[in-house]
Amino acid sequence: MQPNNKLKGMLIYIVIVVILVFGLISVLNMMGSGIKAENYSNVINQFDNHNVSTYELDLGSGALAYKLRGESEAVYPHYYTVPNVSLFLNDTAEYRREYNALYPNEPLVQNFLPISDNSFLTNFLPYLLIIALMVGFTFIVMRQTTGGGKMSQFSKANVRNQSSSGKKTTFKDVAGADEEKEELAEIVDFLKSPKKYQEIGARVPKGVLLVGPPGTGKTLLAKAVSGEANVPFFSISGSDFVEMFVGVGASRVRDLFEQAKKHTPSIIFIDEIDAVGRHRGAGLGGGHDEREQTLNQLLVEMDGFAENEGIIIIAATNRRDILDPALLRPGRFDRQIVVNYPDIKGREEILKVHTRNKNLAPDVNLATIARTTAGFTGADLENLVNEAALLAARSNRRSITGPDIEEATIKVVAGPEKKSKVVSDKEKRLTAYHEAGHAICTYYCPSQDKVHQVSIIPRGMAGGFTMSLPEHDKSYKSKTEFEDEIITLLGGRVSEKLILDDISTGASSDISRATQIARNMVTRYGFSEKLGPIVYGHENQEVFLGRDYSQGKNYSENVAAEIDGEIREIIETGYEKAKDILTLNIAQLHVVANYLLENEKIDGDDFQKLMKGELNKIADPELKEEAIDTLEPAKEAEKDMPISGFDNQSK
Template sequence: MSDLPPPPPPPPPGGGRGSRRPNKSARPAPKSKFEPEGSSNHGGGSGETKTGFPKWGWWIIAGVAVAALLVPSFWPSDDGTDLTYTEFISQVDEGNVGSVEVDKGSGNITGEYTNGDTFNTTGGGEAGLFEGDQAFLEESGVSITYDAPSNNALLNLLGFMLPVFLIIGFLVWMQRRAAGQMGGVMSIGKSKAKAYTTDKPSTTFDDIAGYEGVKQEISEVVDFLRYPERFKEIGARVPKGMLLVGPPGTGKTLLARAVAGEAGVGFLSVTGSDFMEMFVGVGASRVRDLFQQARRMGRAIIFIDEIDSIGRKRGAGLGGGHDEREQTLNQMLAEMDGFEASEGIVIMAATNRPDILDPALLRPGRFDRQIVVPLPEADERRAILEVHSRDKRMGADVDMETMAKATVGMAGADLANLVNEAALVAVRRGSKEIERIDFENARDRVVLGAQRESVIMTAEEKKATAYHEGGHALLATVLPNGDPLHKVTILPRGMALGVTWSLPQERHTYSKEYFEDTICKAMGGRVAEIVVFGHLNSGAANDLEQATGIARRMVREWGMSDRVGPQAWSSQQQTFLGDDLMSSGREYSDDTAKLLDEEIAKLLTDQEQRAKRTLTRHRRGLELIAESLLEHETIDGPTVARLIQQGMIESGEDAETLDDIILR
């Protein structure tokens, strides 16, 4: 409902009434510009081309044999004249027929005239001649011979051998299929790493906007792979492993590929899940094969994405030391200790959960260095937006500087998605170029969710939503330590019936006053309904959940309670890591638990009372904001401030500027 940040990291810019707004995350990874090697041999060798009689040749031979056996039976025996049986009897009666040959099998009659010409006719009856016609032919002096159908030895043999051939073919097919399956089983221990070409790597540091500090920190790896003799001369040792740590979508994988592109060496890419199979020992075998491939390539970079899937703390599960994941991790640790830095092999890995990695994986000599890839700053966001806008037709009113300031907390993947969404909005709008309004609509869609035009609210629900969002908007405007209000709407978006959106500022630390104002603003919708209607509904559920979460962390983790003092108590016990699995899961006494609960409740109650006093004082301003929302459905921050000033003037208070209404 309100803009409630779960700090740190910087808070999400929107919230909604009536339901939880789904968390926004950046999933798409940067697309690789490398081309896979043409050879399937990961070791770089050339495969041999198998030669021999093609399989389809046997089908051709079989077809020719069948045609040779069957087709001749359909060919005519001669080119004689075709007669009907009646015409044949007439010719016999006239004395023109000298001899005939009757085929008892088909009933066909082949004859010869007295002048030597031949003819063909279809006989009658089962024997080829009707009863009485044979005597008539003999009386007429026609020589009659009968041809009994002879058995075709080849056809008989084929009919006998066909079932045998089918059985033999089925057995051969089963044998080949079993051999293929056995081949797949025998190769299950091979690494699934994808190898990329080294002759023309196209991804470099120039393709990555921003992150100058990160690129500077990993540039020494590039220098080592390019000029290893410089490091050998002075005796320097380059880190064997580099761990890229950062939120999803910040470009960790792209940075690793850029290192390979700058160094011009082989690049083996694999994910942590590629090592895991249902068979025990497969992961360790694939780790060994991966490092063997890297050694055959000479100088190479091994990149393991999402290493946390195999690098969790050992002893965490219930499988003991024989757990498949632990064996894979043990083999990786051994391989990383098994080669020297002079071999020219560097391991890079990426994760967004470094806290769950095994300490042995992070010690010096393995992953010596952790490089943080944070969310981009304003200048970096502007550069990223410009990179993703290169191949798009942009309007003259698009200001990337303004868009960069309005996208605080977005990662590189989020910004790429924002530019693409703006292009889609422009196409739906029928425009031939992307304009500022398209970026605004795309940002609203990405941050707040798509507008749900199918939702039809009753007049009472719409009025309650207007006052609810008006309470959030009023407090976001008058409270001095929160983020500035951007816009407020009662149009259903995403899972919410209304949204109040504040633009988060560039912050790296948060004060106690900031959190108190955030909690107070979260209570604004609930308190506004109490002040105006005198009753509550379920629309404040998400607001209370976010406010309680912030208050709990203030008291338990950040030491912002005078009674609790400078103590930090973790709010979650990650028992799946194996830490204190058999313990009660709580590190403090019952008295401390009671004190924590009291402080959390007091913090929430105090801010609710503060919100009630503020909204009561600005009751007229709240009414004007609600009326404007019912009329226009969406209003911006400056309009809300003007309405608050107007309400104070109507109430008899002096409010010439916005600063006069800010509570200090």
């Protein structure tokens, strides 16, 4: 709003207030005076005609109350406020002298109230209150319309200043990310001693983008930088910029950088920047939608004509692929740090951080837990330790034991047990053979991780599960590993068909995962000898409205048919391989299934003993004797069995 428009608006409001005030004063005067159709002449005529028998006059305010002869009301029926007390007394002096002579039996009753010191204040106090209320109302309205109050705060950035909080996060609170901390240590050193870098002509990175899967500690690293540098830290989420009103996001970006400039050197941290930094042109609304305006303003603030000296921007995302290229160029985000899954050493350090305030039993070995939690993020490990502590507290133990850690690991991966769920004997038997099929196929596929636990107790959405934990970290997966994984996934369906001569919907999730693995082998990893090492389809399969919306497949329908054929061949080959494994080891399949029916679960060590013929833990004597008899021919057949993989099947 221009200054002239502001002045014009203020004048209009002032005129409205004045009219309202005078109107209210007039109404109050009418209400207070009690005049119906009387005026001063009529009142004086009543006195001149000697009709007034009793009256009361306030010498200060001029308030007049009177009765006429013949009226016997307890209160005065007539009220009037004389404009001038002295004039009124002069006009009624003759009346007062003559009345008692004319009406000796009805003497005149008159009462004059003296003038009080606060009469003026008392009379005008209601008007002053009205004026004050109207002025206050005008001030509030003007503030809302000219940039104050909640309407103006709506365009302010909802910034959380982490430096003002009591507890500070430092690099000691971050474990399993040594290289990432080294990269960020330069930022901290620059904020502490910028002169060292300026003298040599070095420029600190303007922006640092933390990229990595969810839960790997990107936000924690940003907080640690703030705690180490001891500078103002302005934290905001990417979604806080975007609102339904046009221009609010860009205004909040400007306000965010203005606040940071007032406290330089400072750090701005934008969490989940992909909410506002998506690739422009990815919407059907053209280039003028609210999100793109916000992004444009962010690009200008980060590297435009105005210099932001002493401000470092740190952002975090797990979707770097959808960010706008202009946001990723040098000068804006000069440095991109990948915060990946921690390795075994990093997991052990993370566990030390999360267990330093917890009581651990002597049987808890953090190195062992780190080995059995490959693929866990820092958030997963923190959740694991917390779940173990809850289990220990639930059992009224003062320390966390090894079984607590074991149960918490399975709970985090598969969900809580549902022991109260009623399962029929038929479904229980089907689940036992289904999970036994998974476990035995895993055992005979050497590229697969060892079986950690098999259970037919429902957990989460699953009726049972076969859990394998890797013994070491893997950076890559080979073709043989994928093929064996498909065999393992289809083992449950094959076992149902072999033993029960029927199939169920329990294998739907396994089939879906096997199909997706086969599709990726053909279209993404180039594992198909027929189609060659070519990527079919876009690497990022997500379709943005307006971008890739009208783009079709980058291969012909003939190639699509060949892809489907290759996927079908991989799945069918894996199915036949699983069938061969379970047919040759049908005795062991019965042993494992019967053990599950009797005990409901089996851990990895007992499973290995069952597969090797060590059956001391089977309680039923008849089952034990039967299992020993069926395992002898299985051991002989195992000697002639192919080792593993699809290539052995083709032999």
